[in-house]
Amino acid sequence: MTTPTDPAATPEHDDSHLDGHTLDQLSDYLDADMTPPNPEIDSSPTCQIALASLRRVRAASALLLDADAEHESALEDGWFDRILNAISLDFHAGRSIPVPNPSSSAVITTTEGAIRGLIRAAGDTVHGLLVGRCTLDGEITTQGAPIRIRVDASVYWGRPIPETATQLQEAISLALSTQTELNVTAIDVTVHDIYRP
Amino acid sequence: MTIDAAHDTHGIADVVKAVPGITSLYSAHPGLVTLASRALEKAAATPMIDGPIAVTDTSIKIRVGIDHTRSTAEIGTAVYRAVHNHLNTLPRQYDQTIRIEIASIR
Numbered sequence: 001m002t003t004p005t006d007p008a009a010t011p012e013h014d015d016s017h018l019d020g021h022t023l024d025q026l027s028d029y030l031d032a033d034m035t036p037p038n039p040e041i042d043s044s045p046t047c048q049i050a051l052a053s054l055r056r057v058r059a060a061s062a063l064l065l066d067a068d069a070e071h072e073s074a075l076e077d078g079w080f081d082r083i084l085n086a087i088s089l090d091f092h093a094g095r096s097i098p099v100p101n102p103s104s105s106a107v108i109t110t111t112e113g114a115i116r117g118l119i120r121a122a123g124d125t126v127h128g129l130l131v132g133r134c135t136l137d138g139e140i141t142t143q144g145a146p147i148r149i150r151v152d153a154s155v156y157w158g159r160p161i162p163e164t165a166t167q168l169q170e171a172i173s174l175a176l177s178t179q180t181e182l183n184v185t186a187i188d189v190t191v192h193d194i195y196r197p
Numbered sequence: 198m199t200i201d202a203a204h205d206t207h208g209i210a211d212v213v214k215a216v217p218g219i220t221s222l223y224s225a226h227p228g229l230v231t232l233a234s235r236a237l238e239k240a241a242a243t244p245m246i247d248g249p250i251a252v253t254d255t256s257i258k259i260r261v262g263i264d265h266t267r268s269t270a271e272i273g274t275a276v277y278r279a280v281h282n283h284l285n286t287l288p289r290q291y292d293q294t295i296r297i298e299i300a301s302i303r
Binding site: 043044045048049052093096099100101102103105106107108109110111113114115117118121178179180181 | 221223224249260262265267268269270273274276277281294295296297298299300301302303
């Protein structure tokens with residue numbers, strides 16, 4: 001099991017981390033159904049990735065709370081904050097990953113943040129888990145360099161861990177091979193939490 | 198006035214948005230997304246802070262979000278070709294590098 005992250009050391013307290021916004025502000029924006037529209041948030045890919053993660057965590061927590069509402073306070077106090085603190089480290093755009101293209105007068109790149117968003121979206125297709133931190137290890141700024149993906153995941157009580165982890169590996173592998181040209185050599189999945197409502 | 202890439206940023210933006218698979222066209226001006234409107238007006242004194250496309254003497258920068266229909270290479274190349282073809286219709290030839298950043302996939 002993980003230990004709670006020091007709140008003072010997490011990026012949610014760094015306004016520059018989310019293009020000048022905090023996780024609380026984005027959470028409020030989501031609560032208001034994103035109305036009235038905020039052009040700064042709507043035009044920021046970092047904020048959009050963060051909003052997608054917030055929606056994901058909320059959906060997962062709602063699922064768990066539905067399973068047993070009487071455990072609400074315990075779940076909210078620990079699980080929700082830990083997951084948010086972990087994934088908030090991944091919102092930034094990060095390094096630029098070269099994308100092959102046929103022209104010498106064009107440079108096409110994908111941000112590391114976009115790839116992490118893709119990995120999380122792949123995790124959404126696997127029942128019974130939530131992807132936490134994910135990192136891309138390797139010289140990703142060099143085209144074709146071998147890359148190792150490391151993913152932390154939380155699995156819900158009752159789900160077979162090996163099978164669920166394998167499904168996550170397969171989902172990530174399929175998403176990356178279909179949508180990117182990354183040379184992925186390994187996908188390491190670490191299940192660090194099991195949640196029982 | 199000679200129409201070139203720097204004077205046709207909205208035309209480039211329209212071309213990019215029309216490429217299948219594009220979900221968002223983000224500002225390619227670093228840091229400007231968080232500036233208040235007054236600061237934006239001040240920044241507009243710098244050439245080409247008009248719309249999301251950033252044009253300098255050496256580059257034409259474009260930041261996009263894409264969907265899951267095609268690969269990053271396919272959509273990125275489609276954006277390049279669309280912009281390249283559009284720029285070739287302008288009276289003044291462009292010689293900048295077209296830089297396309299895929300900032301989100303969803």
